[in-house]
Amino acid sequence: MSVVHHLWILLVIHSVLVCGGIQFLEQHEGDSVVLPCTINPRGRSPVGFALKRMWQDPRQVLFKYTNSDAHVNSDADKPRLMVAGDPSNNSLTVTLSELRANDTDHYTCEFVVPNRSSEDEHVVDTEFFLLVNAVTLGRIDVCAGGSAVIPCLPPHDEDLPVEGVSLMRRRGRAPIELLYHTKRHIDDGSTSTSRFQLWSAPGPSGFTYNLTLRHLQSEDSGVYSCQLLLRRQADTSASLDMTKAVFVSVEGGPCGCSNYATLLYALSSAVVVLLVLLTLIFIYHKRAQRLAASRPLVPIYEEMTGVKNLGAKQDDDELSVYKNGGVKKSCPLNHYETPIRSAF
Incomplete structure (x- = not known):
């Protein structure tokens, strides 16, 4: 989101808090949100219901007649929207899953109440401002056949005895559960438990748990979320917590x-x-x-x-040698002497 977009969001939130009557909801990308829509009882029961966006993308999201299925206007929103209840009961709930940042908006729950003397009334008693925060996922790059270590965290950072572990992966629109392992029940579908290894180590704030994924292949790439199952706590492992998820990328061939x-x-x-x-x-x-x-x-x-x-x-x-050594100088020979005398 740009800076101007953030400023607009702050202004809208401020107006919501000042005016009142609008419920403020904050979620992260990939999470789900439930919008409980109600209307104060009137003389006649509502015959229809419409969920509308009023601010960033003004349009009608869905419409539902009583005792009929809901009609979703956008094909991209059909797999993400689920309606429970009927307008004739003055209340119903709308669940929007796999939230995106552009789902941030001001939503109104509009009930259509019939009126014999004039046109049908469009009554809005419930409004929501939904803020979806973007999530920056951690990334793990793995070679084909390698391993990846995913941290396992409790659902709400609670310090309770660990009962088991749940591993979720999302590659398409809906997450799937790869591993569900507790002391009472083991269910990992067609996936071999030899590929997963849960281990713990002492840390500054207690024991930390990690799950090792082994023998990964290219089709194992996706967003993973490992969640600890705690004792005396409701099991919430069916949903993928994007705030604690990591993206594992496995290269196509062995490297x-x-x-x-x-x-x-x-x-x-x-x-x-x-x-x-x-x-x-x-x-x-x-x-x-x-x-x-x-x-x-x-x-x-x-x-x-x-x-x-x-x-x-x-x-x-040299002179001292000649003086002290008694060395005599050789005299020149007399060549006039006779040879005989010379011999003597």
Whole structure:
């Protein structure tokens, strides 16, 4: 709904509360509402009844003659409307199921009372303002053959001993009951109980219950609602509570969900390892640069002086060897001496 639409709803609710005489009803999408229509007794019994919308979509919803079936004007509303009672009894009830957000409107119960002297009277003694709130469903995506966990909640958040569990699913217009399991009675139709497993776990506010759906296939997709059956409480499991429902979507074919998750985990781990290695290399490079910058440089003059002193020291060592070692210098040979003398 837009902001302007919400403002209009607030204005209408305010007028309802100020003017009075109109019953305010608030429901959620997917729920049902019962409109008890009555008329104060008059001289003659009513011969007809009409339910009308007066504000958002002004039109006649249905009309019923006494001792006849109700005629619903819209084909889309026929499976959602049910009338119980007869106008001749000055009261009847209209049930509107599978509510939608556009069902929000001002409804009037109009009885047709015959009048001999003039035209028939159209009397309205009962009016309703129905507000249907949109519901944001939780979503669970499952691969074919996988499992889904659905929370099971008590009907009115009451803390009573759990007697059993009921599982409802809606794919079309009307919900169907997949599982009804109590300590006194087990009825799950053609569905095997091996597909369902109810388990509990302690929590901050007591025990919490969950129902596991296993071996799901594409035809199992739909809106699910799990409701706990409590002791000493009326069984309301025949209706699907949209405020506590979740939408389970099962993919058409088998998919490697686990392999895909494993692949994602491996890729993420490789990225983390690569980032750690790059960080270590960067730290090592920076540390090497700091060590090189902190090492003192030797002046060029000192290096040259050290080389000269080393050369002078080597010359002195050679001279000392010649002086102290008694090494005689070789004399030049006299090439004029005779070979004989030279031999002696």
